[in-house]
Amino acid sequence: MKQIIAGLNAIDFSPEQLIHFNNVSNQIGGNLVVVFLENLVSDILMIPRPYPDGAYAFNEEIDWQRLEERKKQIAIGMKLFHSTCETHHLNLLLREETGDPVADLVKESRFADMLLLDSSISNRSSLHHDTEISVKSVLHNAQCPVLIIPPQLTAIKEFVFTYNGSYSSMYAIRQATQLLEKLQPAKVTVLYVDEKNTGKLTEEKLLAGYLGAHFKNWDLAVCNGEPSVEILDFLQNRPGSLVTLGAYGRSRLSTFFHKSESDKILLSQLEYVFITHP
């Protein structure tokens, strides 16, 4: 059974989100461990201390008032977590991490088979802006594949494998195929991003050999132009798609997440996004 971890913002816990994660984990055939992220690093303030000669030094001090406020929020979240588990008969393991949320998730990801994140985790209405958890940083540093979940639970009906001939895009396809074996989607589509306008699929025979071994049928869609635009366009009106992306932050395919459209994709919660890199 796969070890799946889900990062939840302890400050702004949502029972719906927990149920959603649990459903996805069940679909994948995993055992869900919830990581409650309590960002206490952001409660450290830099307090200026004046010297007699007029100079200033900055000392790190804990903002006790904010910390207390946050602890109350976390306690409410924790209570809600346990009541949700009880009501819905969820047998989940809970881990509390009280440091830097990104570092905590990255550490946990090494010992997990997959990390589930809600694309809205960094954008939920929270007590303070600095409690946000950077999805981008997690994606860049994660040591296991990350599955970003849309807020509306839809059954995964189609795998959309983005492919540009690179090792990283093929690596993501292989990891998704191996880890999501239980999903058995009705449709598999390779979305080939022909960045050089060659009109030819890179290593077509080898790709067909690999996919043919794993899936009974698969389709090919070719697009030219800016990868980010083309991929987004392709995903429109395809509910229940799971799209794979390789090499987050390390190749051209993934760079579209760094541009202005990136937030639109992550936060528009379009579809399931499976991201990993070798």
Added chain:
Amino acid sequence: MQKILVALDSTKINMTTLEFACYLGRIARSKITGLLLENLESDKKPVLRTMYQTTYLDWQPDVKSPAYQEKMKDIENNIARFKEACTNRGVNCDVYRDSGVPSAELIAESRFADLLVIDPDTEYGETSKEHHMEFVRDILKLSECPVIIAPETFDELEELIFCYDGSRSSFYAIKQFEYLLPEFSNKKVTLLEVNKPGDESVPYQDRVRAWFRHHYVNLQPEILYGDARDQIFSHLLLKKKAMIVMGAYGRGALSRLFKESTADKLLKTTNLPLFITHP
């Protein structure tokens, strides 16, 4: 796992390597794709050619020579042997012939495979002592999918030995092995936790063991202290019917095993299949 690539020298098929690949194929219910490597570079000879009334020197295989004809005949026979062996062992198979530079062909193919099985004695070109295993080392460093070095003789596996030294790469290899061969979850599992000198315990020991308990039912952790190379070597020397799983070939402390002659010693003396991959 559905695509196991087994790389074999097209002129002399190692039947033990093929037997081992078929064993994995049967367990994983996966097709075996035989990649029969032909080193055409070594057959090339200088030939004078003329184009646009200009004569120039080119390198081409002498396809009419008796030696070349004999070699092609051997390859055809070996392809037939490969198919027959797979069929007799109840495994579906494909065969590809790859001519050119064997290591380059293999690296290209590995991008589109779940697992690559290679024969430790495979070598092309230089056969001197210094170059022994150079081909295998290149593949381990550059392969784009996990690699298993097949044993010289083979019995059914009864134990898995995972080497963990606290590094990301060693745990990465452990996870990749489980994704590819979850069918081994009931086997005896030895987790060799290698402590670095000066460290009291292996990093994230609780997390590592928790992961193992989710995937394997029969876990036996063992902690090794001192020099990792000596400790691992002496531990593995007496093992039989086991497979070793390691990460970070050429990139980390564990891989230093392979940078020296210990590699040859380990592979030759222990006769255990070795699974290696790196992030």
